[in-house]
Amino acid sequence: MRLIGFSTGALARGDFRRALDILHRRNLRAVELSALRFDELEPLVDALPDLDLHAFDFVSVHAPSRFAPNLETTVLSLLHRVARFGLPIMVHPDVIYNAEKWQSLGNNLLIENMDKRKPIGRTRHELEPIFDALPAARFCFDIGHVRQVDPTMTEAVLMLRAFGDRLGEVHISEVNTASRHDPISLNAVHAFSAVAARIPETVPIILETLLDQGQSDIDAEITRARQALTIPQNAFHVRRPVPTP
Numbered sequence: 156m157r158l159i160g161f162s163t164g165a166l167a168r169g170d171f172r173r174a175l176d177i178l179h180r181r182n183l184r185a186v187e188l189s190a191l192r193f194d195e196l197e198p199l200v201d202a203l204p205d206l207d208l209h210a211f212d213f214v215s216v217h218a219p220s221r222f223a224p225n226l227e228t229t230v231l232s233l234l235h236r237v238a239r240f241g242l243p244i245m246v247h248p249d250v251i252y253n254a255e256k257w258q259s260l261g262n263n264l265l266i267e268n269m270d271k272r273k274p275i276g277r278t279r280h281e282l283e284p285i286f287d288a289l290p291a292a293r294f295c296f297d298i299g300h301v302r303q304v305d306p307t308m309t310e311a312v313l314m315l316r317a318f319g320d321r322l323g324e325v326h327i328s329e330v331n332t333a334s335r336h337d338p339i340s341l342n343a344v345h346a347f348s349a350v351a352a353r354i355p356e357t358v359p360i361i362l363e364t365l366l367d368q369g370q371s372d373i374d375a376e377i378t379r380a381r382q383a384l385t386i387p388q389n390a391f392h393v394r395r396p397v398p399t400p
Contacts, residue, residue: 159360160185185213193219213359215243238263248276254288267295279313293323299330315353328363336363338371339379347383
């Protein structure tokens with residue numbers, strides 16, 4: 156069974172301790188600690204040594220999604236402290252201003268594909284030079300982002316073919332036209348299921364559905380995520396021709 160958890164930012168924006176408490180009470184065993192805003196990163200990094208994370212089988216950290224180029228060195232200094240805990244770090248490619256500086260994070264660094272708002276990282280073609288510059292980096296596949304960019308899911312297949320061997324985490328939610336992370340609809344379940352067989356069951360799944368205003372609930376979103384990413388039993392079955400009598 157897939158390991159499924161939540162981003163702390165989806166459950167309690169800016170309050171990772173409250174979100175962790177919710178996850179502990181639900182016995183969920185995967186979490187992404189969110190520091191999507193620059194001013195959230197240092198408090199999270201300072202708290203890491205004292206956070207009770209032992210109940211989780213998978214823990215990652217999401218770096219800020221926006222900051223000025225002059226803050227890149229500060230962000231990297233904080234992220235190196237995260238890397239010392241051995242935690243994967245999700246990063247949006249448009250905040251990698253100097254790729255050479257990010258190489259020192261090695262395979263702790265996971266590059267996430269982007270939604271329509273961003274200028275790069277939206278397609279396989281746009282991700283290729285980023286991974287060329289960061290050969291040790293791994294891949295965070297955001298299935299909601301790629302469906303927003305290409306509802307046919309062709310681009311999703313191309314990404315997984317190109318970077319599937321780097322896959323370290325999957326983000327799942329429904330991403331609307333305004334690039335907000337909505338509850339997963341039945342249409343999204345159907346679309347996501349088209350690539351489920353290309354996502355190994357060992358890869359952790361992190362839900363980013365915003366629940367901070369009661370948009371949905373944890374159980375419903377986990378159920379939809381499992382439905383979307385269930386690998387059909389015959390996914391790899393090859394039909395053999397019936398011998399002629």
